[in-house]
Amino acid sequence: MNDALNSVFRPKSVAIVGASRFPGKIGYEILRNLKEYGYKGKIYPVNPAADKILGIKCYHNVLEVPGSIDLAIISIPAKFVPPVIDQLAEKGTKAAVVISSGFSEVGNRELEEDLIRRARRGGIRIIGPNVFGVLYSPTRLNATFGPRDVRPGKIAFITQSGALGIALMGWTVTEKIGLSAVVSVGNKADVDDADLLSWFREDENTKVVLIYMEGVVDGRRFLKEARLTTKVKPIIVLKAGRSKKGMAAASSHTGSMAGADVVYSASFKQAGVLRAENLEQAFDWAIAFSAERFPKGNKVVIITNGGGVGVMATDSCEAAGLEVFDPPEDLKREFKKYMPEFGSAKNPIDLTGMATHEEFRGAMRSAIKHKAVDCIIALYCETAVSDPIKIAEVIKEVFDLSNKPITATMIGGERVNEAMAFLKENGVPVYPDTERAVSAMAALVRWMERRSL
Amino acid sequence: MNDALNSVFRPKSVAIVGASRFPGKIGYEILRNLKEYGYKGKIYPVNPAADKILGIKCYHNVLEVPGSIDLAIISIPAKFVPPVIDQLAEKGTKAAVVISSGFSEVGNRELEEDLIRRARRGGIRIIGPNVFGVLYSPTRLNATFGPRDVRPGKIAFITQSGALGIALMGWTVTEKIGLSAVVSVGNKADVDDADLLSWFREDENTKVVLIYMEGVVDGRRFLKEARLTTKVKPIIVLKAGRSKKGMAAASSHTGSMAGADVVYSASFKQAGVLRAENLEQAFDWAIAFSAERFPKGNKVVIITNGGGVGVMATDSCEAAGLEVFDPPEDLKREFKKYMPEFGSAKNPIDLTGMATHEEFRGAMRSAIKHKAVDCIIALYCETAVSDPIKIAEVIKEVFDLSNKPITATMIGGERVNEAMAFLKENGVPVYPDTERAVSAMAALVRWMERRSL
Numbered sequence: 001m002n003d004a005l006n007s008v009f010r011p012k013s014v015a016i017v018g019a020s021r022f023p024g025k026i027g028y029e030i031l032r033n034l035k036e037y038g039y040k041g042k043i044y045p046v047n048p049a050a051d052k053i054l055g056i057k058c059y060h061n062v063l064e065v066p067g068s069i070d071l072a073i074i075s076i077p078a079k080f081v082p083p084v085i086d087q088l089a090e091k092g093t094k095a096a097v098v099i100s101s102g103f104s105e106v107g108n109r110e111l112e113e114d115l116i117r118r119a120r121r122g123g124i125r126i127i128g129p130n131v132f133g134v135l136y137s138p139t140r141l142n143a144t145f146g147p148r149d150v151r152p153g154k155i156a157f158i159t160q161s162g163a164l165g166i167a168l169m170g171w172t173v174t175e176k177i178g179l180s181a182v183v184s185v186g187n188k189a190d191v192d193d194a195d196l197l198s199w200f201r202e203d204e205n206t207k208v209v210l211i212y213m214e215g216v217v218d219g220r221r222f223l224k225e226a227r228l229t230t231k232v233k234p235i236i237v238l239k240a241g242r243s244k245k246g247m248a249a250a251s252s253h254t255g256s257m258a259g260a261d262v263v264y265s266a267s268f269k270q271a272g273v274l275r276a277e278n279l280e281q282a283f284d285w286a287i288a289f290s291a292e293r294f295p296k297g298n299k300v301v302i303i304t305n306g307g308g309v310g311v312m313a314t315d316s317c318e319a320a321g322l323e324v325f326d327p328p329e330d331l332k333r334e335f336k337k338y339m340p341e342f343g344s345a346k347n348p349i350d351l352t353g354m355a356t357h358e359e360f361r362g363a364m365r366s367a368i369k370h371k372a373v374d375c376i377i378a379l380y381c382e383t384a385v386s387d388p389i390k391i392a393e394v395i396k397e398v399f400d401l402s403n404k405p406i407t408a409t410m411i412g413g414e415r416v417n418e419a420m421a422f423l424k425e426n427g428v429p430v431y432p433d434t435e436r437a438v439s440a441m442a443a444l445v446r447w448m449e450r451r452s453l
Numbered sequence: 454m455n456d457a458l459n460s461v462f463r464p465k466s467v468a469i470v471g472a473s474r475f476p477g478k479i480g481y482e483i484l485r486n487l488k489e490y491g492y493k494g495k496i497y498p499v500n501p502a503a504d505k506i507l508g509i510k511c512y513h514n515v516l517e518v519p520g521s522i523d524l525a526i527i528s529i530p531a532k533f534v535p536p537v538i539d540q541l542a543e544k545g546t547k548a549a550v551v552i553s554s555g556f557s558e559v560g561n562r563e564l565e566e567d568l569i570r571r572a573r574r575g576g577i578r579i580i581g582p583n584v585f586g587v588l589y590s591p592t593r594l595n596a597t598f599g600p601r602d603v604r605p606g607k608i609a610f611i612t613q614s615g616a617l618g619i620a621l622m623g624w625t626v627t628e629k630i631g632l633s634a635v636v637s638v639g640n641k642a643d644v645d646d647a648d649l650l651s652w653f654r655e656d657e658n659t660k661v662v663l664i665y666m667e668g669v670v671d672g673r674r675f676l677k678e679a680r681l682t683t684k685v686k687p688i689i690v691l692k693a694g695r696s697k698k699g700m701a702a703a704s705s706h707t708g709s710m711a712g713a714d715v716v717y718s719a720s721f722k723q724a725g726v727l728r729a730e731n732l733e734q735a736f737d738w739a740i741a742f743s744a745e746r747f748p749k750g751n752k753v754v755i756i757t758n759g760g761g762v763g764v765m766a767t768d769s770c771e772a773a774g775l776e777v778f779d780p781p782e783d784l785k786r787e788f789k790k791y792m793p794e795f796g797s798a799k800n801p802i803d804l805t806g807m808a809t810h811e812e813f814r815g816a817m818r819s820a821i822k823h824k825a826v827d828c829i830i831a832l833y834c835e836t837a838v839s840d841p842i843k844i845a846e847v848i849k850e851v852f853d854l855s856n857k858p859i860t861a862t863m864i865g866g867e868r869v870n871e872a873m874a875f876l877k878e879n880g881v882p883v884y885p886d887t888e889r890a891v892s893a894m895a896a897l898v899r900w901m902e903r904r905s906l
Binding site: 166318319 | 477558617618620626665693697699701702758760761763772794806835837864867886887
């Protein structure tokens, strides 16, 4: 089975069945993404009426393609898909992504069953149908009709919702979030979350798996694969359809049997899966996991130039299970070097509004080097006496000193936006609100705790 | 008392005691903000050693100032402040903002008591000490050393934390959030939240009051003023020091007696005060209140082009007390005109990924005009077939058709950012996550419910 998914993510050749000459058409956009995102393998556009598209030689049908086809991307009217599957089987193709809609999601179960029957017979694994495609940044494979310029990174994103998935691809670009993979699973008629987990578990380019799901069909299999995966890397699930109304909506949207939400929650917990409550939180956590730093315990030091944000973060820590512990005397003495008389060396460490990047550097270095400290949450409020860019540089500098996790919050205007962009580009998890920086750190701690069970 | 606060927000003349010639110094930055933000009254810089600063004639002490001084901004070393208060009393000044620190916040209670004693004797109300100043956009008064270019708007922001307050001023600018006022209350030695509530209650330029507080001294008075205020406009409180550790930190930060958090929660509820859990939420709600539209009930229609976000919003609505109700048949028939066969006219209304701004317009117009609908949550995922800017224009167009509230979420890349900026500039509450759009709408409903008690 992994063989087939290797063909999906690391194909030596890709055929686009239904490649189109017309910009805006799905069969054109996928071909263009594939070409322009930098895929290095062979590309075979298949179109009965065209000779060349985007400068690439076309074939009238898949059987005409001279070489082998590792992966087929199919975007033709639904009823024509099953016969193409037979032809692909003849070519020895191992995997196909069926973009086409018009299957079970519109009530056409028979056609979907026919498709899967032929695929099984021909030894082809199917992603979809009813999907927007697959992206894998390490092989520069963008076989989607979504945004092209996705940033390479360590998050594999699996989505059951198409519109949301495409929109989020664009969002990750502007937010400077890197992805290893995007998989639109659509109707999940064959390949499902469990299959993908088993592949991403082994994938060294993926450090965290983020799944948007409305439901799973084979819960037992999902949990088995999830349990094996969370032994080596975290899984974050955003499961919609928590409420009664939401469940009904999910079932009309993707035809999923949503199932009682409490069952999902309990099962996720048992399997060590982290369940996020909303989109923002899911990505906030994934960003923190992308940094690949894990706290040995829950003892946090909060370092700030704003008393108020220190208090708020302390509240959030207590609620999230992080211990804002009383620092040992030697560490307190260190902290006192970097604050005026009226600062506070008790956790949260309040460097006061007079702090510059020098005080942040001193206090953060002292904290990161001390063995009693498991992790740091750095909180910065823009002031007239400090430069946000220099603060960001100091945070990055201290981040590089050890393997202890750091999350940060920066609040302010245009310069703070620049400083946050710098941190994002350098892989330091930074958030615009204290509670989000705390929540991300708490997710790391929770994962370590579950992992050690 | 309102007289004195009129002098704070609508002064005919302002003296800056401790005006400085040196950029970067507080006494310079306040003078510059005052001048460049466009204040039209008389400005009197007071500095014993200067003749002119920023082109404005200086006076060597307040008694030398020729005209009357409505408001004094004082930024000189703490120990020199009390004598200046006596001189101001002689001039008949009604209000002073004491920027200077070095009072009770560093343990110097005696000096603070001396200051207040003299102020009471002289009939002067004091804001502070230990503050960054006061801003009131209707009179173009920016007497702070924070950012200058604050956007005029309807939110009065009162903050007990200085660094946080200044940082948030800058943040509101980049987020395109408008403010009527910013008041740094610092040590609250005289004027406190209760006094300010009584003034903002009558202020027609303020439509919602947002308070960051760590504690109040006279809880009874606060609640009395809060109760009177929430009869006419909403109050959102972000109260830090919820947790035991946070309470301790708050008390070391501002010397507030934080008090048991449950007591605060219960009192807020009784007074109709909305308590936000974090910064982001507090401003999310304030933005929704700025639109000045209030739902008659909790019956919401969710309109989306992304099934997944529709399901997530439905979950959030159920948790927040909004009813995702089954639309009447006539409305369903209307909705069906704007979606393909496989769309859903059951709430959430799924226009499907094929929807353009035309379908959004049709469905949103039908919903807003129907008497069964109290409010709309519009959710957009960027797709290849739709233009985010046109979607935003349609949302604004429908927003203008009635007085029913609309909140929106838009997810996608650069074009979506532009579209969201357009909505923000036009006063339409828009958020990057479905849960936040729902939470803001729920705050409106909650306020209406409490108000009608």
